[in-house]
Amino acid sequence: MAGNSMSASIHYAGDRFFIATPPSGRPQIIDVNGDRRAASTPTELLLVALATCTAADVVAILEKKRQKVTDYRVNITGTRADDHPKRFLAFHINHIVYGQTLSEKAVADAIFLSESKYCPIAATVRPTAEISSSYEIVEISEDPPIS
Secondary structure (H helix, E strand, O other), X not given: OOOOOOOXXXXXXXXXXXEEEOOOOOOEEEEOOOOOOOOOOHHHHHHHHHHHXXXXXXXXXXXHOOOEEEEEEEEEEEEEOOOOOOOXXXXXXXXXXXXXXXXXXXXXXXXXXXXXXXXXHHHHHOOOOEEEEEEEEEEOOOOOOOO
């Protein structure tokens, strides 16, 4: 198999908690008891991974396009099947980009490039789940005052 490999380890900590150690080496607690909500579940982490992956790409692309982004937020919704394994059927990602004289074309192109070419999480889930996106551009007239 070609390509770069990554590895992680998972340790059962009892009471349906796991400790995941990703390649960064920074442990993270995962709670598989979804009712308790003491930590993220694996399903929640997939949702967050997709949103963060595309957000990181969009910010980097907009910086390369010299767009002045002052704030950026992403909201993601995942729709899951009712029956087990309750897989994700679709994701909708809403990008909210704040800035000065932002080009609508630059924002749309950045989102398209992330979702179609650069984001490995999107490429992984796209064969089995639909990914749609939308965006809002919020024009900020000037830099906020420095306190």
